[in-house]
Amino acid sequence: MPALLEVDNLHTQFDTSAGTVRAVDGIAYTVDEGETVGIVGESGCGKSVGALSILRLIPDPPGRIASGSIRFDGQDLLALSDADIRAVRGGQIAMVFQEPMTSLNPVLTIGQQLCEGMQLHLKIGADAAQARAVELLDMVGISEAARRLQQYPHHLSGGMRQRVMIALALSCKPKLIIADEPTTALDVTIQAQILELMRDLTQRFGVALIIITHNLGVVARYAQRVNVMYAGKIVESGTATDIYHRPVHPYTLGLLRSIPRMDRPRGERLIPINGQPPDLTQEITGCAYRPRCGFATDQCARETPKLETVATGHATACFEKAQLERLLKVAS
Amino acid sequence: MTVVAEAMVLPGAALPAAAPLIEVNDLKMHFTIAAGIVRKRAATVKAVDGVSFTIARGETLGLVGESGCGKTTTGRCILRLENPTSGSILFEGQNLCGMDRGSLNEKRQRMQVIFQDPFSSLNPRMKVGTIIGEPMKVHGIHPNQKEREARVAELLSVCGLNPKFMDRYPHEMSGGQRQRVGIARALALKPEFIVCDEAVSALDVSIQAQVINLLEDLRDQFNLSYLFISHDLSVVRHLCHRVAVMYLGRLVEIADADELFNNPLHPYTQALLDAVPIPDPELEKGRTHKAMKGEIPSPINPPGGCVFHPRCPLAVDSCQKEVPQLRQMTAGHWVACPRV
Numbered sequence: 001m002p003a004l005l006e007v008d009n010l011h012t013q014f015d016t017s018a019g020t021v022r023a024v025d026g027i028a029y030t031v032d033e034g035e036t037v038g039i040v041g042e043s044g045c046g047k048s049v050g051a052l053s054i055l056r057l058i059p060d061p062p063g064r065i066a067s068g069s070i071r072f073d074g075q076d077l078l079a080l081s082d083a084d085i086r087a088v089r090g091g092q093i094a095m096v097f098q099e100p101m102t103s104l105n106p107v108l109t110i111g112q113q114l115c116e117g118m119q120l121h122l123k124i125g126a127d128a129a130q131a132r133a134v135e136l137l138d139m140v141g142i143s144e145a146a147r148r149l150q151q152y153p154h155h156l157s158g159g160m161r162q163r164v165m166i167a168l169a170l171s172c173k174p175k176l177i178i179a180d181e182p183t184t185a186l187d188v189t190i191q192a193q194i195l196e197l198m199r200d201l202t203q204r205f206g207v208a209l210i211i212i213t214h215n216l217g218v219v220a221r222y223a224q225r226v227n228v229m230y231a232g233k234i235v236e237s238g239t240a241t242d243i244y245h246r247p248v249h250p251y252t253l254g255l256l257r258s259i260p261r262m263d264r265p266r267g268e269r270l271i272p273i274n275g276q277p278p279d280l281t282q283e284i285t286g287c288a289y290r291p292r293c294g295f296a297t298d299q300c301a302r303e304t305p306k307l308e309t310v311a312t313g314h315a316t317a318c319f320e321k322a323q324l325e326r327l328l329k330v331a332s
Numbered sequence: 333m334t335v336v337a338e339a340m341v342l343p344g345a346a347l348p349a350a351a352p353l354i355e356v357n358d359l360k361m362h363f364t365i366a367a368g369i370v371r372k373r374a375a376t377v378k379a380v381d382g383v384s385f386t387i388a389r390g391e392t393l394g395l396v397g398e399s400g401c402g403k404t405t406t407g408r409c410i411l412r413l414e415n416p417t418s419g420s421i422l423f424e425g426q427n428l429c430g431m432d433r434g435s436l437n438e439k440r441q442r443m444q445v446i447f448q449d450p451f452s453s454l455n456p457r458m459k460v461g462t463i464i465g466e467p468m469k470v471h472g473i474h475p476n477q478k479e480r481e482a483r484v485a486e487l488l489s490v491c492g493l494n495p496k497f498m499d500r501y502p503h504e505m506s507g508g509q510r511q512r513v514g515i516a517r518a519l520a521l522k523p524e525f526i527v528c529d530e531a532v533s534a535l536d537v538s539i540q541a542q543v544i545n546l547l548e549d550l551r552d553q554f555n556l557s558y559l560f561i562s563h564d565l566s567v568v569r570h571l572c573h574r575v576a577v578m579y580l581g582r583l584v585e586i587a588d589a590d591e592l593f594n595n596p597l598h599p600y601t602q603a604l605l606d607a608v609p610i611p612d613p614e615l616e617k618g619r620t621h622k623a624m625k626g627e628i629p630s631p632i633n634p635p636g637g638c639v640f641h642p643r644c645p646l647a648v649d650s651c652q653k654e655v656p657q658l659r660q661m662t663a664g665h666w667v668a669c670p671r672v
Binding site for chain 1 (some may be wrong): 398399506508509536537538539540541542544545548563565566567569570571589590593603604605606607608609610611612613614615616621623624627628
């Protein structure tokens with residue numbers, strides 16, 4: 001069975017006065033039906049741009065999808081007409097954004113925002129949409145759903161707004177939800193509530209989920225497969241267990257060693273990644289992680305490593321993977 | 333382990349022989365909200381409502397809680413950036429509340445702050461050298477410009493930046509570098525006490541670790557005391573000797589870091605710890621997550637009795653009436669809940 005979503009060799013660029021920013025520089029991954037895939041990386045690594053490209057939400061100009069293909073459920077999203085991609089957006093693929101404050105329209109009631117999409121995508125009448133809206137709010141744990149439909153976003157707290165966003169995302173029975181840092185703006189107890197809710201609902205309805213986050217803990221808890229991004233490229237991909245227990249890219253290893261962890265003895269010194277991410281307006285020859293990498297060789301300066309499989313479902317873009325694997329074996 | 337020994341005498345107990353550097357007693361900070369044309373008092377926000385703790389010399393006290401719990405206001409009160417409604421803040425035994433401007437300025441040299449946002453806490457029109465040199469200029473330390481520049485260069489290199497950065501503007505630097513400038517500025521007056529208000533929260537993971545290590549090194553090098561305000565429990569656990577948990581303007585639990593994280597007693601602390609995801613999928617599979625119900629109530633109209641009772645799994649009727657006081661469970665471990 002083909003995957004639900006296939007992103008292949010995607011390049012998304014932005015033209016700025018400082019030069020062309022290669023925000024996404026040739027990424028490829030798949031998402032199966034009902035699967036939760038995590039995309040992790042630090043700010044500016046291209047994780048959000050990669051996701052926005054799927055829905056063709058990149059503002060053009062200055063941005064453009066320079067090359068690549070995105071196949072979703074048998075259609076080539078990049079070849080669709082504007083009208084057809086609009087049917088996909090919010091319909092078959094829904095999005096949950098980071099900022100529940102700014103992603104809802106402040107001058108429309110919750111009910112208007114929920115019903116608009118449903119009437120459009122599900123082709124149902126106003127009354128049916130209204131009834132479904134009440135059902136949806138109930139499902140995401142908002143009390144007095146019927147009354148809430150009349151309220152405006154500013155009446156709701158941040159957690160409640162994010163629940164409305166999830167109701168919105170589910171409203172048109174999508175096959176895929178893209179959640180871009182869905183809980184970063186929320187407090188930790190509310191974050192837990194929202195993530196549990198998203199997991200329950202996506203499982204219940206068999207919806208695939210792409211969760212984009214910088215929080216390695218969130219990915220470990222909720223994703224089955226993980227893509228680690230650095231400087232516009234996927235540098236490692238595998239199951240959550242692969243990534244966390246057998247990382248074979250120095251960047252992944254560096255990330256894992258640089259976070260303080262609740263499950264480790266207290267007071268262990270953190271091992272930071274030295275230096276900073278590269279400037280993406282500059283042409284990068286060789287491996288983008290090389291200046292910060294403890295394993296770098298001459299080859300890393302000359303050639304760009306490609307994502308290569310090291311075990312079933314586990315791939316890394318590193319020339320020194322054999323050395324890393326050896327070290328990890330010794331360590332365990 | 334003098335740190336731990338001193339920490340055990342607290343709060344409300346008699347002063348130990350070696351007085352703590354900072355002692356906060358029953359601190360209250362109430363803000364009034366005005367409304368209408370005549371700006372009539374419409375409501376009171378009890379941002380901080382009776383908080384007491386001490387910080388020993390060289391100690392790092394973590395202050396954790398969710399947004400709006402009053403942790404930042406507590407830090408601002410200690411620095412006297414706010415004028416507390418009541419209570420006292422003793423800095424080496426001298427009360428900062430009600431202190432005249434001259435004496436306060438003298439004390440302020442010895443306490444500094446590192447803010448969360450490295451983008452808005454540095455003046456974009458000033459060069460880095462001027463930013464770091466300004467506190468020295470204000471307090472008349474190194475009035476000679478040459479000397480001041482030498483000190484700025486020294487501070488930059490202490491914070492892991494090239495002294496050449498002196499001539500740069502903040503916008504020419506990355507977030508991590510800017511946060512280092514903020515730290516260098518805080519160190520300029522050789523303070524003894526620094527309030528770190530979400531000092532690493534805005535930074536990316538790989539940069540965050542660099543700054544955490546820097547804060548640790550500086551603490552050891554200059555015997556600094558920190559009030560480390562953060563919502564990130566893993567960072568607090570890593571960096572702090574003792575941890576205080578706040579909820580809606582009150583302390584609900586305070587204990588040594590190991591004790592608090594290994595043996596959390598207050599149901600709110602337990603829920604907070606439970607909500608933190610661990611970056612290990614195998615461990616995560618074995619954890620049971622019971623997300624806490626409800627949301628933080630508005631501090632304008634907080635629940636009566638224990639402010640946590642509407643969300644608390646242990647609550648009984650009496651929790652709605654009686655305000656729980658901190659009581660000591662084991663040495664140095666205080667919790668404000670009669671049900672544990």
